[in-house]
Amino acid sequence: MKKQTFIQGTIILVVVGMIVKVLGLVNRMVIARLLTSEGIGIYMMVMPTFVLLISLAQLGFPIAISKLVSENNIKQRISNQTIVLKALRISLINSLLLITILLLSAKFLSFNLLNDKRTYYPILSLVFFVPLVSFSSIIKGYLHGYKIMGVPSYSQLIEQIVRITTSISLVIILLPYSIELAVCGAILSMSIGEAISLIYMIYRIKNKRSWNRIIKKRVENKTYEKNIIKDILTISLPATGSRLIGSLSHFFEPIIFSFAMISIGISSHYVTRIYGQITGYTISLLLVPSFLCVAVSIPLIPIISEAHTKKNSEKISHYFNLSIFLSYLSGGIFTIILTLYPNELMKLFFNTTDGVVFLSYMAPLFLFHYFQLPITSTLHAIDKAKSAMMNTLIGAAIKLFLIYILVSTPYINVHGLTTAIIINSIFVTVADFIVLSKTIKMKYNFKTIFTSIYLLIFTYLVGSLLKISQFISNAFINMFILIILYTGIVFLFNIGDIRKIKNQLINH
Template structure:
């Protein structure tokens, strides 16, 4: 199976991730334009449950399977197909439990917790999604364990194309009936996209040597209880961190709604404001997360292998490299969003609602872009339990701040944003502190100074462009070109060497 270097894997994930993110934004644009604030509000109220179900259905399979296969390629303790089939066994049981829980709790959740009966049918529609996302996560973990990033990346792209196409068709068909059914159509489109991803990955894998004998193996020990325990020993702690975050996100709109209504806001106002913050502002701020995700996927198996080999120099090198790349991308994006918040909000969502939140959140949000590579490194170093603790404390802090701040009339809706920023800073800094206890992190003072000066220069150049009334899209293009040109010419952070690694080809297996 073809392997990729860290930089090649990152580039593949980044390019496809960028396309997927653009398509995702296009999907958001279409949803916001077709459904208006009311429909977007209903959709966003369902999203925390959707994210919680993703976490529970995946059960940490991408991390567990990728890590086990990476280590198994060194130690050869099991057949890799055994790892996958044991994960499938766990997945079937887990999906059946989740589907039954959702069916019996959807009505109570919609009426008593979300305070909007219109969310009932969209919640029920999520039952189709559960087994699909679980199986997809297993296939992704298998491929990433082999350091093959192209197949899962293209699968993501196919998923988005099918999701957007079916989303638009279903909204057009169902919106004349009711906004509620239109939201159901959006939820169904999630399942259609996931199914297309599964079909593509199975099609690509079936001709690969490691997959050929999966269904035809006569090895009676292929389903191994000990291997099942190995998978769960990694996946459950890994899920714990995401689960805590998802549960906090699940309660987020509930607490936000209670707090705002306690100071006189109506249910409709709460739904609309929550839609603006999470549907517009946060969606825009999370755009660079495709790059953080692109870094973290090849990073985990590489560091897991290095950890198994006790190669601490290699671990430090790749972690430091991932942080540098996250910073230069996050810095450029933060500068652009801070300079042109109204223009970008209007471009993507055809509205300026949410811009008031974006203006002060964008500069503070830059630290978020470090979170994914730090988290992946902790998982690879078997420090998942420590990450669970930081996520738990951060999530508890966020929920406490949401109610405490939002229920104050002089802070009101801004309490949610303050709580989100506080959570991001605590979790990222605490996880980073944990890493410093386990790996050596080398600081290059020259690189730090160069990056700061590059950021200052880019801001000044952007302000000049605004002063002369240069169109924002031309300004953004020129700023990006100049930024990358300076990185290359000054060789900041050994940028030329990083670019050169794109052409290093690992041996294929």
């Protein structure tokens, strides 16, 4: 297993992430067509619980293990393998606790909070996913700490392929029986995919004899047990706090939305359907470029952690600026295309125009969201996880408050949900950036900032002209022209020193 540089690791994650994202969209397209709006509504009502369980099961392990391993590679205080063993112990106890809570609360959650009894069995289907995602997150964090991005990325690709195959098969098999059983099939496919992914990573580690070293260190490092567990929890709990707050916010989102809509006389079946449209179609489309933000943020944590340990603020500034620029590149062009051609993209991906009305005002403002992950990852790497957690908490409180107030206002209703989501995203991104600016004296390249903004404006104006003039009637050809123009200008004017980035990739 080979270590990668930041650029190499990012490229691997981008390429694999792009493939996974495309496969995921294909899966959503097929599942959406099979389940229809009713089934997607049930599926999306369960998803907040799913996201919450992921946060609780992972317990911040990817960040904590990656950070501890990367720092320990410099300080050499303890064995990295010991860190993994102690994390696995915490994971086992945590998983058993979560499974028990889920089994006891599933009925109350579906019947009383989500107000839809059809979500009961889909919620129970999440039980198998808990231990799998927990163990998997530890292995991924261990590999990321060593700057090994390939194995976790390939495992993600394998997981997605298995998930697509099993989800389509199970939905087709179970759909004749009932819509909720078909949704259960789609959810169970995630557990199957995660299991195969975990087996692959363990095989790759064992194949390089690293796994045997992990086991042998058990007795040798027993004296470090208390300190290691404390170190893991010191990093993981604040990191979990941020994700947990976001997940709880997402968990309560459909509950509050449902109560607010019902309070103004809207039926529960319509609420389920419209919530499925917003979260299953609109938000899913807006999150398409997020794979690059994730790809940039994963290798960012160990690199900035090492730089922070060495008190190298110049290196921190360099990689932070690079991560923001790369996130901007992908998010910028997608924002333009989505703003200009929402109907065409929605029809292409989901064979429907449901949810298009929300894209018209969400797409331009959602650009803030693409910056959020690199900024938050940097805060975690420089030991500012608590500040990030507080910003997430305040943002979540604002979002949930606005959902109830705006949605229960008759002339706003469903648009209150999308408005609250956008306001939350902008607030958290700006608040995290303020904390970062106060902590680290960042150096910014204002030439890159202004040329990037001009690039976005110019490309949008050209796109608007193409659309209005109808010089080329095919929307997808226009999209392709805009992408070529956008990319060409970046390289022609060397925006963000893109040629140097390209040379670094080639030379390595």
